[in-house]
Amino acid sequence: MAGKIVLIDGHSILNRAFYGLPDLTNAEGLHTNAVYGFLNIMFKILEEEKPEYLTVAFDVHAPTFRHNMYAEYKGTRKPMADELRQQVPIIKEVLHAMGIKTIEKAGLEADDLLGTISRRCEQEGMEVSVISGDRDLLQLATEHVKIRIPKTKQGKTEVEDYYAKDVKERYQVTPKEFIDLKALMGDTSDNIPGVPSIGEKTATKIITEYHSIENAYEHVEEVKPPRASKALKEHWDLAVMSKTLATIHVDADFAYSLEEARLGNIYTEEAYAYFQRLQFKNLLNRFDVTAPSNAVEDGFTEIRERKEADRIFAKAGKALAVGVCVFKNTKNVLPLFAGQAGPGGIGICFGRENVFCIYAENDITMDYLVERVKEVSESVQVFSMFDIKAAMSYLEIGGREHSFDALVAAYLLNPLKNDYTYEDVAREQLDLILEDKAEDYVKVCYEAYTAWASIEPLTAKLKEEQMWQLFTEIEMPLVFTLYDMEQNGVKVEAEALRSYGAQLGVKIVELEKEIYDTAGEEFNINSPKQLGVILFEKMGLKGGRKTKTGYSTAADVLEKLAPDYPIITKILEYRQLTKLKSTYADGLAAYINEDGRIHGRFNQTITATGRISSTEPNLQNIPIRMELGRLIRKVFVPEEGYVFVDADYSQIELRVLAHCSEDAQLIQAYKEAQDIHRLTASQVFHTPFEEVTDLQRRNAKAVNFGIVYGISSYGLSEDLSIDIKEAKQYIEQYFKTYPGIKSFLDDTVKHAKEMGYVVTLFGRRRPVPELKSSNFMQRSFGERVAMNAPIQGTAADIMKIAMCAVNNRLKENHMKSRLVLQVHDELLVETYHTEVEEVKQILKEEMEQAASLEVPLVVDMHTGENWYEAK
DNA sequence: AGGTTCACG
DNA sequence: ACGTACGTGAACCTA
CATH class of the missing domain: 3.40.50.1010 (5'-nuclease)
Known part of the structure; x- marks a missing residue:
């Protein structure tokens, strides 16, 4: 057979x-x-x-x-x-x-x-x-x-x-002899002791010559080298046992x-x-099965005539819920515009049997589709799409109050995923799988169908997990606020940016020369590998921390290693300058639009904690800590006739912590508007409040930060360059000072271990699967995450509420001023010169009233002719 | 593609 | 003993 x-x-x-x-x-x-x-x-x-x-x-x-x-x-x-x-x-x-x-x-x-x-x-x-x-x-x-x-x-x-x-080629022995080889050399990883002092080389030599341990034992006096001969004699029992252990039975008795x-x-x-x-x-x-349950595709229809489209929109307008998507004309539909990626039509669904792909062709124009979709969005009770913010570049949405973004819903249900496609939602919520090879119109219908059909399961799950209010009152309004912010963009002075970059370029070249001189050769300073060779091999510095690929050359390591080596100083300065030039000067310049503004993207479904993220470019990490970098902010300017008003929350995360922990002393301190870091220092270091030194205050501030991050004595000790022991004492003292915080953090971790997730004040969830790990490091990470996420997440919730409120007030009042940036605890409003006082009022009110906590929320505000001045 | 570094909150 | 602070994104190098 x-x-x-x-x-x-x-x-x-x-x-x-x-x-x-x-x-x-x-x-x-x-x-x-x-x-x-x-x-x-x-x-x-x-x-x-x-x-x-x-x-x-x-x-x-x-x-x-x-x-x-x-x-x-x-x-x-x-x-x-x-x-x-x-x-x-x-x-x-x-x-x-x-x-x-x-x-x-x-x-x-x-x-x-x-x-x-x-x-x-x-x-x-x-x-x-x-x-x-x-x-x-x-x-x-x-x-x-x-x-x-x-x-x-x-x-x-x-x-x-x-x-x-x-086997013979690789090990010079036959498979059968391989057993004997193992018996001699042993296998530490496999419970086979082998014969002491005989390793792979000797074993191979012996077995190729004698072919088995038994034969070798018979000629044991001739076995070379003498060391092996002696070992084989002395440990013959081990060799025999090892052979038994190593032998796989080929004649076992079992039914098969x-x-x-x-x-x-x-x-x-x-x-x-x-x-x-x-x-x-x-x-x-x-899997071949298109859909194990049914064939939804039977209800999919292509539409190319106005008359039919009219009929469909009339019906859709009366539906309870519709799902919609837009598609581009890139590859197929309109060859004339191929490559331009304009809208090619829409998909719309308002029932299993009513799923349509409507092409913008013949007597159907995109303008027509936009108008009809807008009407439908106003008349139905639920208007669902994937990624409404992205779709708004092509479509207008009237009924914002009853819009449903399935992308955002899926994110709330599991914020840990890397991406959320409609295919994912179809699979997870509807048990549907789309075949890769499906025709384009099928995919369009499928997306619209999924938007429609997933409303119910997503809603049910959001309600079940008590995130429905979070979804409808915070996340859905935010979709439109973020869209507005993206559309607004922020003005950047291209010429000033260019000259800033050019200045950096000059300094970079100078530094480069000096570094090469000191090193005695030219190399790529940006290559950690090459830099490592220069520093640790050629110059003989002793390496500190190591990475997966070699010695770390990170700034903190180099600083600790050789604070006063001139080459180190120069390398660090070089890094700083090249970073500024490539990421910020040159990087930002590439994003300036014809309107002189940068329209970055604000992403709502990225972070695990509920924060917003910023990409293309990232406008949430513009330099500020170092003066040289901070200067970049001068190129961010308001339009003629406008100024910037910048508002940022004061210590929002610590205030959230005070509220959540109900720690009496911390709450009282915030109510009395005390200097929290100084107070902490005074308590932790047993120093009268007035006598706290700058260093003590700085250290106490680091402890406060550490608490928010999910404190560990190691982390704190690294940050403050102190003993782990000392850091431990700081933390102990801290928890004695604020016992409410200690019990809050303990309770939070306990809850997370029981439930598998943590929750913010507004119900946002973050799963913490790491807590189940048997790996110490992973589990510890899970604990820190459990402590941090509710705090960071609640702060994010509050800011989201505030920014929507601010944006809405600006629009309701028909003001010219507009929200242009959000940087986690900060909002930047490009403010028309006559509206400054009103904008300030709005910002202060809406940000401070966004949540009502046991402690006041405090907002600091500044105005300026550019972002540098306004901070 | 993944690692390293560094910019921000 | 384990090897870290929490959350991001971009540029660059190396494979």
């Missing part, structure tokens, strides 16, 4: 996958990286081999894995990582769901199962491939049994293949039905459900 079978060493491959991939978790907090990696390796093998049969073998008792085995031998066995152990039953269930045969037998190791099955199959005349991460299995290799060892190299899986001849191992369709509905639950997005594409 000819044919081909693939045998997989289950635990070994799972183990490989586990250590080869970063930690992944699904929404339930299950760890999935090993399962994911296993499946990837398996699919790759199956595609290459296309076998008729497949079996995965496991040990009955989850073994300690290779890296632990030495420890086990030494009697200090560590348990298998919990995250890995949890995944063993999962992979078995997944395999069963795919109809794949698994085998495990009490009293037999997986190795023996693999060995025996491969021998039996070979005898039937089959070709066998054994997949394992374990080189011990090489002893099974023959002319027809191939051992395949997957290696994960830089994210890619490569497989080393060994037939008998390949090849027919059960026959591969059928592994892409079953059951498997599909599993993959979905585990969130293996990439792997889902392998």
Whole structure:
């Protein structure tokens, strides 16, 4: 019976996958990286081999894995990582769901199962491939049994293949002799002691000469070198035991039905459900099933005539809810405009049977579509889209109050994801999968359908998780405020920016020369690698902290290392200048629009905590701490006839902490408008308030920051350059001073460990899966995240409320002034000269009243002719 | 593509 | 013993 079978060493491959991939978790907090990696390796093998049969073998008792085995031998066995152990039953269930045969037998190791099955199959005349991460299995290799060892190299899986001849080539011994080789040299990672003082080289020499340990023992007096001869005599028992340990049984006695191992369709509905639950997005594409439940595509229709479109919009206007999307004309529809990426039409859905792709062609113009969509958005009860802010570049939306952005909803439900596509939402909320090869109109209809159909499940989930108010009252209004801000943009003086950059350029060239002179050669200063060679090898500085790739050359390291080496000072200055030039001077210049303004993007669905992020360019990290960098802010200017009014919250995060912790002393201090850092210093350092030194205050400030970040004594000690012990004492004193904060932070972490997430004052959730990790570092990270997220997130909530309120007041009052930037705790308003007082009033009122806390929210304001002056 | 560095809150 | 402060984005280098 000819044919081909693939045998997989289950635990070994799972183990490989586990250590080869970063930690992944699904929404339930299950760890999935090993399962994911296993499946990837398996699919790759199956595609290459296309076998008729497949079996995965496991040990009955989850073994300690290779890296632990030495420890086990030494009697200090560590348990298998919990995250890995949890995944063993999962992979078995997944395999069963795919109809794949698994085998495990009490009293037999997986190795023996693999060995025996491969021998039996070979005898039937089959070709066998054994997949394992374990080189011990090489002893099974023959002319027809191939051992395949997957290696994960830089994210890619490569497989080393060994037939008998390949083993011989690589190790100079036959597969059978490989056992004897192992018996002599041992395998620290595999519980095989071997013979002391015999390593790989000696063992290879002995086995190539004598072919077995028994034969070598018979000629033990002739064995060279003498050291090995002596060792073999003395430790013959060890050698024998090692050989027993290393030998894989190929004649074990157990029942195995090849027919059960026959591969059928592994892409079953059951498997599909599993993959979905585990969130293996990439792997889902392998399934052919368009939609396990139904065929929504039957309701999809293409529209190219005005008459039909009229009819559809009339019906849509009466619907309770509609889903809409816009599409561009890039590739297909209108060849005339190909490449210009203007709008090509819309998708609209108001029921399963009413899903349309309407093209802007023939007698349908885009203006017509924009007008109809605007009307529909006003008349329906729920108007849903993905990424409304992006769509607003093409469409007008009338009914802002009842708009529903499914992108934003999906983000709130899980803010940890990297991206949120409508395909994701369709899959997660509707159990729908779109085929990659679907026609364009199908994709358009599908997006509109998903926008419509996901309203209900998303709403239900938001309500269930008590985020509905957050969604409707904070996030949805914010969509439009952010859109306004993007449209407004901020004016930047291109010429001033250019000359600033040119000045930097001159200084950079000078510095470059000086650095080359000092170093005695030219090199790329921006290359940490080359710089490391110069500093640590050529100049003999002793390296401090190390990174994955070598010595760290980060500024704080270099400063501590050699504060008064002139070359270090120059390098740091060079870094500073090149950063300013490339990222800010040249970088920003590239974004100035024809209208003289930069229209950056403000992203609502990026951060884990609820903050907004800023890209293309990032306008939230314009320099301010160093004077030279701060000067850049002079190029950010209001238009003629306007000034800037800048308003920022004073210590908003600490105030939020005071409120949330209900710490009596901190609340009182804020009510009395005391200097918090000075007060903290006075308490922590037992110094009368009036006598607190600048240094003490500075240190106390660092402690306050640390608390917000989820304090650790190590972090604080690094920041303040003090002993960890000393930092510990600071923290202890701090918690004695503010006991409410201590108990609040403890409670927060406790809640997070129980529930798996933390919550802001306004109900925003952040899952913290790291808390379940068995890895100390990861778990500690989870604890800090749990402490920080409610504080940072609440502050973000408050700012979002404030900025919408400010924006709305400016618009309601028909003012010329406009909101142009948000920088987490700061708003910048380009203010018409006659409106300055009113704008200040609005900013102060709306920001300070955005939330009513146990402590006052305080806003500082400045005006100026540019951003530099206004801060 | 991933790592390092550094700009901001 | 483990090796860090929380949250971002951009430029540059290295592979």
